[in-house]
Amino acid sequence: MNTARFFGDTAVLTGRSLRHIGRSPDTIITTAITPVAMMLLFVYVFGGAIDTGSHESYVSYQLPGILLITIASGVAYTAYRLFQDKNGGMFDRFQSMPIARSAVLWGHVLTSLVANMISLVVVVLVALLMGFRTGAGVLDWLAVTGIIVLFTLALTWLAVIPGLTAGTVEGASAFSYPLIFLPFLSSAFVPTETMPGPVRAFAEHQPVTSIVDSIRAIFAGQELGNELWVALAWCIGLLVVAYVLATGAYRRKFA
Amino acid sequence: MNPTPAIQVAGLTKSYGDVHVLRGVDLSVEKGSIFALLGSNGAGKTTTVKILTTLLTADDGSARVNGFDVRTQPHDVRSSISLTGQFAAVDEILTGRENLVLVARLLRQPNPGAIADELLERFSLTEAGGRRVATYSGGMRRRIDIAMSLIGSPSVIFLDEPTTGLDPEARIEVWQAVRDLAAGGTTVLLTTQYLEEAEQLADRIGILHEGRVIAEGTLADLKAMFPPAKQEYVEKQPSLEEIFLAITKTSAVTVKESR
Numbered sequence: 001m002n003t004a005r006f007f008g009d010t011a012v013l014t015g016r017s018l019r020h021i022g023r024s025p026d027t028i029i030t031t032a033i034t035p036v037a038m039m040l041l042f043v044y045v046f047g048g049a050i051d052t053g054s055h056e057s058y059v060s061y062q063l064p065g066i067l068l069i070t071i072a073s074g075v076a077y078t079a080y081r082l083f084q085d086k087n088g089g090m091f092d093r094f095q096s097m098p099i100a101r102s103a104v105l106w107g108h109v110l111t112s113l114v115a116n117m118i119s120l121v122v123v124v125l126v127a128l129l130m131g132f133r134t135g136a137g138v139l140d141w142l143a144v145t146g147i148i149v150l151f152t153l154a155l156t157w158l159a160v161i162p163g164l165t166a167g168t169v170e171g172a173s174a175f176s177y178p179l180i181f182l183p184f185l186s187s188a189f190v191p192t193e194t195m196p197g198p199v200r201a202f203a204e205h206q207p208v209t210s211i212v213d214s215i216r217a218i219f220a221g222q223e224l225g226n227e228l229w230v231a232l233a234w235c236i237g238l239l240v241v242a243y244v245l246a247t248g249a250y251r252r253k254f255a
Numbered sequence: 256m257n258p259t260p261a262i263q264v265a266g267l268t269k270s271y272g273d274v275h276v277l278r279g280v281d282l283s284v285e286k287g288s289i290f291a292l293l294g295s296n297g298a299g300k301t302t303t304v305k306i307l308t309t310l311l312t313a314d315d316g317s318a319r320v321n322g323f324d325v326r327t328q329p330h331d332v333r334s335s336i337s338l339t340g341q342f343a344a345v346d347e348i349l350t351g352r353e354n355l356v357l358v359a360r361l362l363r364q365p366n367p368g369a370i371a372d373e374l375l376e377r378f379s380l381t382e383a384g385g386r387r388v389a390t391y392s393g394g395m396r397r398r399i400d401i402a403m404s405l406i407g408s409p410s411v412i413f414l415d416e417p418t419t420g421l422d423p424e425a426r427i428e429v430w431q432a433v434r435d436l437a438a439g440g441t442t443v444l445l446t447t448q449y450l451e452e453a454e455q456l457a458d459r460i461g462i463l464h465e466g467r468v469i470a471e472g473t474l475a476d477l478k479a480m481f482p483p484a485k486q487e488y489v490e491k492q493p494s495l496e497e498i499f500l501a502i503t504k505t506s507a508v509t510v511k512e513s514r
Contacts, residue, residue, distance in 0.1 A: 013361075016357055019348070023348050089342045089343070090345075093340065093403070097333055097337075097361055
């Protein structure tokens with residue numbers, strides 16, 4: 001494949017879907033609203049009763065989990081937009097043009113990245129208003145951003161699969177519900193030590209816990225242990241599997 | 256006759272499981288002509304168009320568009336064609352002008368903005384150009400769709416049921432656009448289930464029935480093929496509709512007999 005063509009086409013198509021977001025900023029607001037509501041609920045309702053066993057404030061404790069919930073709900077829009085392109089005939093039009101084949105998907109994936117980053121900034125700003133504080137420096141923030149970007153890319157490529165294969169628009173976006181639920185079965189809101197055996201076993205061996213623990217440690221200025229490598233392995237592993245499945249589904253549909 | 260046809264199809268077959276959509280389609284379309292592929296729903300029109308525009312691969316048979324093999328030279332085929340699909344493939348959230356600019360940029364045209372403005376004027380959409388396509392009527396949507404297909408001056412244009420779902424006025428607008436195209440030397444292959452549309456527009460007509468082109472020729476050819484009426488006191492010429500129904504009926508009978 002011609003690399004210059006790929007980058008040129010991806011840039012044009014990313015510009016197109018970014019324009020969609022600019023025209024319907026509600027997709028960014030709604031992506032941010034649910035996590036913000038959850039954050040208010042957890043901090044001001046449940047938070048007082050939760051003993052995290054750490055010195056940091058509860059708002060700081062639960063923020064990493066809220067960030068992951070934001071991403072999980074944000075990628076549903078990628079599935080939705082892909083579904084619309086597929087059903088509205090835009091895909092057929094692009095596919096019958098002499099453009100780089102994968103640019104059509106990458107345009108949506110990069111748009112998801114940009115949209116999610118904006119939603120995440122909104123959530124972090126609200127958390128700051130609620131008393132979230134961190135001593136994290138520029139490098140720490142870069143590390144957090146790196147983990148978040150990897151996780152967003154992984155979930156976005158995962159969202160591409162239902163976007164391409166779902167039969168209805170509801171089906172295309174419904175896949176994100178279990179993803180939004182995952183942080184609840186993790187160390188995101190309560191320490192896993194309080195959970196009964198099997199739940200705890202699940203919580204400690206699913207991707208969210210290691211990612212949450214890593215981000216939390218970076219924000220708190222704590223020493224990072226194994227969890228960072230586990231988190232990175234989960235993110236990259238998910239990304240590779242989702243990418244392979246998504247591009248496979250794409251080839252089968254539009255070979 | 257032109258020695259190298261714009262579209263050359265031989266023995267094209269395509270099945271989905273037990274459903275044999277195409278059972279050996281043969282057709283040839285001369286450069287610069289309008290060819291109408293006529294057939295009822297499920298005859299295989301869209302499948303044929305999708306194979307010719309590289310969106311689907313055929314099970315068997317050969318197809319060349321602008322001299323390029325759709326199977327082995329898909330990129331060359333894509334550079335020679337444009338497709339206007341069955342449902343207007345326009346981005347509703349973008350304005351009409353933005354849709355044109357998008358396609359022009361993807362086709363690496365110099366000065367996409369000027370191309371967009373020129374096409375908007377040609378299709379009488381200059382005023383609507385700054386509005387989102389979601390606000391357009393069915394006819395305007397089709398016109399912007401066809402305008403998008405003209406960018407980069409493709410030598411072959413495929414229009415899959417360009418007027419399905421349009422009111423009569425919009426249909427006439429689209430017909431005029433198609434005539435203008437062919438006048439400019441572009442080869443047009445259009446599919447339709449409307450007999451009048453084929454009669455109005457096409458230089459040659461192919462009747463696709465149950466996955467085969469069972470009759471092909473000019474309107475006069477098809478009329479000549481129609482068995483002479485016995486009750487000769489009826490002065491009316493057979494309409495294309497009557498020809499179509501008669502041909503598809505006799506073919507259905509022969510298929511049954513051969514079983």
